Amino acid sequence: MKRLQVRGLRKSFGTTPVLRGVDLDVPSGALAAVLGPSGCGKTTLLRVVAGFEGADAGEVRVGSRVVTGPGVAVPPERRRVGIVPQEGALFPHLSVAENVAFGLPRRGAGARRRSARVAELLELVGLADLAARMPAELSGGQQQRVALARALAPDPDVVLLDEPFSALDAGLRAALREDVRAALQATGATGVLVTHDQEEALSMADVVAVMRAGVVVQQAAPRDLYLAPADLDVATFVGEAVVLPARVEEGVATTALGRLALLRGPVGDGGTGRVVLRPEQLHLVRAGRGGVRATVIGSTFYGHDASVRLEVPGPDGERLPVLCRTQGPLPEVDEVGVIVAGPVSFFADA
Ligand SMILES: Nc1ncnc2c1ncn2[C@@H]1O[C@H](COP(=O)(O)OP(=O)(O)OP(=O)(O)O)[C@@H](O)[C@H]1O
Secondary structure (H helix, E strand, C coil), rough: CCCCEEEEEEEECCEEEEEEEEEEEEECCCCEEEEEECCHHHHHHHHHHHHHCCCCCEEEECCCCEEEEEEEEHHHHCEEEEECCCCCCCCCCCCCCHEEEEECCEEECHHHHHHHHHCCCCCCHCCCCHCCCCHCCHHHHHHHHHHHHHHCCCCCCCEEEEECCCCCCHHHHHHHHHHHHHHHHHCCCCEEEEEHHHHHHHCCCEEEEEEECCCEEEEEHHHHHHHCCHHHHHHHHHHCCCCEEEEEECCCEEEECCEECCCCCCCCCEEEEEEEEEEHEEEECCCCCCCCCCCCEEEEEEECEEEEEEEEECCCCCCCEEEEEEEECCCCCCCCEEEEECCEEEEEEE
């Protein structure tokens, strides 16, 4: 169990910079999610941490040991870093047990512990009965469990997971997320999960690092990230958001949804910008019973809840879209009242 620290990591392919000074700090035994859009450099970051790629500048530290740095490039097999790739990464000609045993010592005292360790890991990932199967005889979810067991078998300090659930359907993903989390906790490994699924990142990780164009723009606990995003792009990337123009006076934002308290400390009077609200902060009441009057545009029922699309008049008479979540009955009327609960984030115009 070791802390993972990445400092100022830079990597270009040819003349194209892909990592442009990445900082990431994962406490010992924690799981960090690296969240970002396609092409922002997530996989490249993992490959540098694993030692499959060198860095142009910066440093990777596992515990107190520098594994990538100026003049330092510890080979992948000596980093004590395990990796679970996207999919199809098992050796097709080896059984489940042989795949899990792959990284374990073949000779000496360690070899005698081999089969016990394989059994222990297969038990941990819930595949004790399938040791003799071949990868082609497994479902996608089972294959990913084997890949996880294989990565954990040599007792690595850090485990890297590169979108390990991307090929699985929604039900299986949810079950596997829980089990992966439990397996990491049981072994005490420090984990880094790469994903472009914000729900996956927020629900699984202790800490989420949002990456954009080769840098980590914010690293925070899931709740802090969601409630206090560093900028407008992070705000809209990590969840559904209602963005409204705003003007700040006396520490309060005046918006199309009324005067709203700000989440962060006072902002200079007369500042203009945008506020971000989460749809679950909005509550619907019958028109005329309070709140700001809004026009109902449509609604979508999801089972566990529903979303309602509304419009409110903006400061210049334009119509602003507002999205709200409700567990109550869907409005069968054209107009509703909207009440905002809780403070909002404000981002000043540049
Ligand atoms: N070996 C390479 N040679 C040249 N360019 C590369 C190489 N590997 C990655 N790139 C480029 O670097 C950029 C970042 O790629 P990377 O795979 O790290 O992104 P990502 O965030 O993991 O994306 P995705 O979510 O789609 O997997 C992309 O533009 C990609 O084309």
